[in-house]
Amino acid sequence: MNNRVLSKFPEAITVGETPFTHDASEVVKYVQPERKELNMVFQFELNDLDAHPSNALIPVQYKLPDLKKVVKKWQEYMYENGGWNTLYHENHDLARSITRMLGIKDPRDPLRARGAKLLSILQTTQGGTLYVYEGQELGMMNVPADWDIKEYKDVATQNFYREVLDKRIKETGNSKPDMSDVMAGINLKARDNGRTPVQWSSAQNGGFTSLNATPWMRVNEDYPYWNAELQLNDADSVRSFWKKTISFRKANKVLTYGDFKLLSPEDETIFGYTRNLDNLTALVIMNFSKEKTTYSDAIVGMKGTAKFLHGNVTTGAVPSILLEQFEVTLEGWEGRIYIKDV
Structure with missing residues (x-):
């Protein structure tokens, strides 16, 4: 395919999908430049975290360390093995990220916008190519929980609902068994959540x-x-905020091309990491809870002062901070990016 077609269009990029493997050593084979196959692929491990192996419409609870582990795995492996990542939280086969990843179900939630901005920081501060799905840049969320199953158009969703319904009718003899648990899972995970018309x-x-x-x-x-x-x-x-954050990413190449070092992997509230490129270091600290949280830790191997340059809360952050005595207090769902040079 590359020899016959793709190589004739050097300005084009190629993207594949590898939804059935979480093996990074297999996925990277598609994108290593010397193999001349694809530029990048979508791997699905991050978005499989909250899906039951038997059916993606059955939600699974996971903790922040699980999310960190997946991000760390792909950021490090691709960087160290000549690969390249795709960075995405949403697509036409996924429910909306602020509902799935942050649990925002009330459209009037006062922290809805901040939560959407937090996920923007997470997505734009990793190495790879950024993909933003339609409506994600607006903070669109899942459909209301009271929508009837008839509102869902996806064949897979309808088939799953019907299979469970038929099974329960046979088991209970009740022609109208309780399906509230199934609908809760559908409301959280169904693909139609990401397919509603864009709200212009x-x-x-x-x-x-x-x-x-x-x-x-x-x-x-x-x-x-x-x-x-x-x-x-x-x-x-x-x-x-998306526009500002993408501009910030473009202006700081360390966020695209730097290495990745995870901080405090077992912390269930704070997601932090550093990105390093040449003489520049970016420090990303995010609070993945609704509660105000203080995080303190010496940033291993780093000394000096880092400047606060970007975040999703406009007040409270001091302009610079000592890395040897690093301590920050973050509002619920607040994210910050610090930059340090030599």
Whole structure:
């Protein structure tokens, strides 16, 4: 494929999918430059964390150290073995990340925007190529929990619901068995959560289609107050933060090309790591809880002062901090990026 087609278009990039293996030594074979196959692939281990092996619609609880372990594995292995990562939290086969990864289910949650920005920091401060799915840059979330199964269009979701329903009818003799647990899993994990029409404006159907036309799927009910039009000129919106964060990433190549060193792997609240490239070091500290948290630790092998340059909370962060006596207090779902040079 490369010899016949891809090599004739050097300006193009190639992306594959490897959804059925978490073996980094196998995945990296597709993307090592000397093999002349693909530039990068989507591996699914990060997004399999909350999925039961028997069916992705059955949610599984995981802890922050589990997430750290997966990120560390792929960041280090690809960096050390001539590979390249894809960085994504959402796609057409996944529910919305702020619901799945942070548990945000109330569209009026006062920390919704901050949580979406926190995940932006996580995604944009790793090595690899960034992929942002439609609506993710707006902080779109899963559909309301009270939607009936009839609202879901995905065949896999409908089949799963029907299989469980039939089984329970046979087991109980009740023609209308309790399916609330199944619906809770579907509401959290179904692919249709990421397939609702993009919320462009407060107009009918979220501006997705005009006049009295009917979209292929119901628009999420929060569109009147959560849409692209409202965020365009709002400097504090999720969309504006994504733009700032991507610009910050482009201006600091260490975030794309540096090595990766995880901090405090067993901490169940703070996700922190360093990225190093030449004489530049980036320090990323994120609070993955709703509660204010203080984190203190000597950053191993680092001395001197790091400057606070970017974050999702505009107050409270001191301009610089000593790395030998590192201590920060973060608001719920707050993330910060510090930069240190020699």
